[in-house]
Amino acid sequence: MSFDGKTRARTPHRIGLDIGTHSVKGVEVVERGSELIIRAAQVVPILSTSNPNEPPTPDAIVHAVRTMLTTGGFQSNKVILALPPEAVYMKWLHLEASSPTELDETARVAAVRGAPFDPDDVVVDYRVLLPRARRGRNVHFVMLVAASASTIDTMLDLADRAGLEPVAVDVGPVAAARSIEDTTRRGSPLWSGQPRAHCIVGARSTTISVIRGDELEFARTVPVGGNDFTARIAERLSIDWEEAEKIKLSRGTRLLENATLVIATAEGEVSVPCDNVVGRLAREIQRSLRFFSSQYAEGSYLGIIGSTVLAGGGALLRGLDRALMYQGVEINSIADPFAGFSVDARPGLQSIGDFAAQFITAVGLAIGSYCDDSSLVEDRAAAA
Numbered sequence: 001m002s003f004d005g006k007t008r009a010r011t012p013h014r015i016g017l018d019i020g021t022h023s024v025k026g027v028e029v030v031e032r033g034s035e036l037i038i039r040a041a042q043v044v045p046i047l048s049t050s051n052p053n054e055p056p057t058p059d060a061i062v063h064a065v066r067t068m069l070t071t072g073g074f075q076s077n078k079v080i081l082a083l084p085p086e087a088v089y090m091k092w093l094h095l096e097a098s099s100p101t102e103l104d105e106t107a108r109v110a111a112v113r114g115a116p117f118d119p120d121d122v123v124v125d126y127r128v129l130l131p132r133a134r135r136g137r138n139v140h141f142v143m144l145v146a147a148s149a150s151t152i153d154t155m156l157d158l159a160d161r162a163g164l165e166p167v168a169v170d171v172g173p174v175a176a177a178r179s180i181e182d183t184t185r186r187g188s189p190l191w192s193g194q195p196r197a198h199c200i201v202g203a204r205s206t207t208i209s210v211i212r213g214d215e216l217e218f219a220r221t222v223p224v225g226g227n228d229f230t231a232r233i234a235e236r237l238s239i240d241w242e243e244a245e246k247i248k249l250s251r252g253t254r255l256l257e258n259a260t261l262v263i264a265t266a267e268g269e270v271s272v273p274c275d276n277v278v279g280r281l282a283r284e285i286q287r288s289l290r291f292f293s294s295q296y297a298e299g300s301y302l303g304i305i306g307s308t309v310l311a312g313g314g315a316l317l318r319g320l321d322r323a324l325m326y327q328g329v330e331i332n333s334i335a336d337p338f339a340g341f342s343v344d345a346r347p348g349l350q351s352i353g354d355f356a357a358q359f360i361t362a363v364g365l366a367i368g369s370y371c372d373d374s375s376l377v378e379d380r381a382a383a384a
């Protein structure tokens, strides 16, 4: 599986494609010498006639991807995809093994056993993270990953139907971590051993992760996201989903520190209490980060997390950062995964920066360089 993204790039033009439940996000990069240039970036909502709580249909996804490709002026057909959170199992474990072969075997067995997928439907991989010394024993700190093979096939099929050629399939939070690390390194090239948290607020779910250097050390997905705000508006005004979503996205909408969403309607401003949603999100972030820190000895700098970077489409809700801070979550910033990149001068592309946070996973997918000899997932992609 493609976690490291550090090996050589095979495709100088490529698209990172993040298919969500609400929208598809694509970023095309081009290599010019050692530089990567953002050639195109586009987000298109997936039109769903059914209940917003149901997964979008393959037809609706393919339609959104095709629209994204044409309206965004994408040129490449090589694509790197991210697996949806429910198709991936991730676990961080200390495994004891006296040789690389034994470690390989132990890790694979542990991944198959832990994953909530049928053993016949699972692709597994692992990555050894920085060693944590345990005196006299060969203990390795390992990230296990297992993915549903049938979901990978479904993703490959979707890409194929949209006229794209998959190069690799990656894990969303791993791609997002790569993007955050890249931005951090551009900002301050000194390596820091301090773990950093990021929180990707999607439509239905939010993924809270901790990275150290460029390694993902923790990730948990919780069922709260931008859709919960839409649901609150629809409930408060007794209107349908589409209309509520439109209101949420309109300029005047903002979340106050006390978690009241202020929206502009024809009758004037209306307050929609959202403390339940913000409270749940804040609690989940705090609980996840506490869990991460609890794995280290009290006071150890290894477990002390800096403030959290917010990302994902849900993070574009004006005021969400401050409302979370009011609940005691230390927010560092809202991610800008395009920062430091040269952006093609085509019309329309410059303004994409306003929605940058939504592209974090797509950028991470596009900037990884995937080597095609190491993984089952890539073999499947190559065979598609």
Ligand SMILES: Nc1ncnc2c1ncn2[C@@H]1O[C@H](COP(=O)(O)OP(=O)(O)OP(=O)(O)O)[C@@H](O)[C@H]1O
Binding pocket: 019, 020, 021, 022, 023, 024, 201, 202, 203, 204, 205, 206, 225, 226, 227, 245, 248, 249, 312, 313, 314, 315, 316, 317, 318, 358
């Ligand atoms: N400008 C904006 N202001 C407020 N909310 C926004 C804005 N743009 C997008 N959103 C919200 O962000 C969410 C979509 O974010 P994103 O594209 O990251 O989700 P997704 O990847 O499709 O969903 P998921 O990851 O949960 O499957 C939706 O709830 C959408 O309403």
Ligand SMILES: [Mg+2]
Binding pocket: 019, 020, 021, 202, 203
């Ligand atoms: Mg998403």
